[in-house]
Amino acid sequence: MPQSYLWAIEKCGGVPLLIPATNLESTLRTLYRYIDGLLLAGGGDIDPAHFGETPHSALGSVDAMRDWAELIIASWALADGCPVFGICRGIQTINVAAGGSVWQDLAAQVPESIQHKNYPPRADNRLSHAVYPESDSHLAAILGDLALDVNSLHHQAVKDLGAGLRVGARSPDGVIEAIEGYGKSWVMGVQWHPEWLLDDDPRMLRLLEAFVSACGEYRDARNPEP
Ligand code: MN
Numbered sequence: 266m267p268q269s270y271l272w273a274i275e276k277c278g279g280v281p282l283l284i285p286a287t288n289l290e291s292t293l294r295t296l297y298r299y300i301d302g303l304l305l306a307g308g309g310d311i312d313p314a315h316f317g318e319t320p321h322s323a324l325g326s327v328d329a330m331r332d333w334a335e336l337i338i339a340s341w342a343l344a345d346g347c348p349v350f351g352i353c354r355g356i357q358t359i360n361v362a363a364g365g366s367v368w369q370d371l372a373a374q375v376p377e378s379i380q381h382k383n384y385p386p387r388a389d390n391r392l393s394h395a396v397y398p399e400s401d402s403h404l405a406a407i408l409g410d411l412a413l414d415v416n417s418l419h420h421q422a423v424k425d426l427g428a429g430l431r432v433g434a435r436s437p438d439g440v441i442e443a444i445e446g447y448g449k450s451w452v453m454g455v456q457w458h459p460e461w462l463l464d465d466d467p468r469m470l471r472l473l474e475a476f477v478s479a480c481g482e483y484r485d486a487r488n489p490e491p
Contacts, residue, residue, distance in 0.1 A: 269389075270306050270352070273460035276470070277477040284338065286331040293338050301487075302348035302451075302480030305335060305355030307458065310421060316366040323370030325420065336362050343429070346450035348479040353419055356444055356454030363427025370420055371440065378438045381456075382420045389461040393417035396434045396442040396457070403445050404433040404453065407475045408468045415442070415457035422456060451479035 271281040281304075284296050310325040312332050339362035342349045351359040357367045371378045383393045392414040398405035405411055423441040426432070433443030433453065446452030453476065459469035 266306060269458075269460045270304065273463060273473050274304065274477065276463060277474045279477040279480060284334070286328065286334050288330050288333060290337065293334060297338055297341055300347070301484040302350065302476060303338060303342040304476070305339060305349065305351040305358045305454075307353030307355065307418070309354065310369070311336075311354070311357055311361055311367060313367070313369055315361050318366065318369070321369035321373060323373045323420070343446075343450075343452065346448070346483070348451035348476060348483050349446075349453070350451075350476040351454035352460065353456060353458060356423060356456050357421060359452065359454045360423045360427045360430060360444060363430055365427030365430065366424040368422050368424045368440075371422055372420065375422075375438075375440065378440050379436065381417045381422070381436070381440065383417050385418075389416065389418070389458065390465055391416055394436050396436050398434040398443065399432060402431070402433045402443075404443050404455075404472075407471055409471070410468060413466070413468060416461060417457060419456055423454075451476065451483075 266283055274281045282300055310327050312327040312329060313320055315332060315336060335358050339358055343362060349359055361367060368374050371381055379394055394417055395412055396415050397412055398408060400411060423444055429447050430444045431447055432441055433445040436442050442456040444454045459472050462469040
């Protein structure tokens with residue numbers, strides 16, 4: 266877990282609690298009781314078996330235990346209305362947990378797509394391309410903008426949307442760069458890395474703050490003051 270995620274949560278007044286990759290459901294169940302929101306971080310590729318596909322030759326490395334642990338805890342959070350925020354791999358985790366699918370490799374499977382794979386040595390906060398939030402999206406309301414430039418360190422993206430999810434933003438090539446929930450619970454996924462842009466763009470800080478604020482509301486609703 267890169268430190269940048271922890272700093273981002275702390276900067277917004279939250280307390281990061283790290284959940285290990287484990288194959289013990291009882292461990293996840295116990296930790297799940299302590300969280301007021303679930304942040305799904307970036308990482309490697311999700312095994313396409315989780316969305317009913319066989320591996321494409323351009324699929325990257327997969328981690329079976331991380332897939333299992335993240336998908337099960339994400340499904341609990343989505344079912345319970347616990348706030349969920351996904352970053353990079355995390356947007357894909359939300360979508361797959363909700364029954365959706367993922368482009369296994371944009372360059373191979375969506376040849377008209379722009380360059381999304383801008384990995385280091387380019388700086389983590391280097392802005393790579395525009396994204397356009399949908400005008401009626403929760404994302405647009407939080408950001409207060411219908412266009413922004415973002416970093417882009419991914420080779421996969423959301424393909425078919427999972428249940429209860431809608432598109433929040435796309436890049437100029439039509440690739441889905443953000444998804445969000447339809448319901449009243451706080452569900453958001455972004456394909457870029459706002460946690461690396463907090464000092465550069467106040468809109469990214471607002472996005473993290475909105476998540477932590479939703480976590481506080483969820484906590485207060487579950488544990489009302491006597
Ligand atoms: Mn991108």
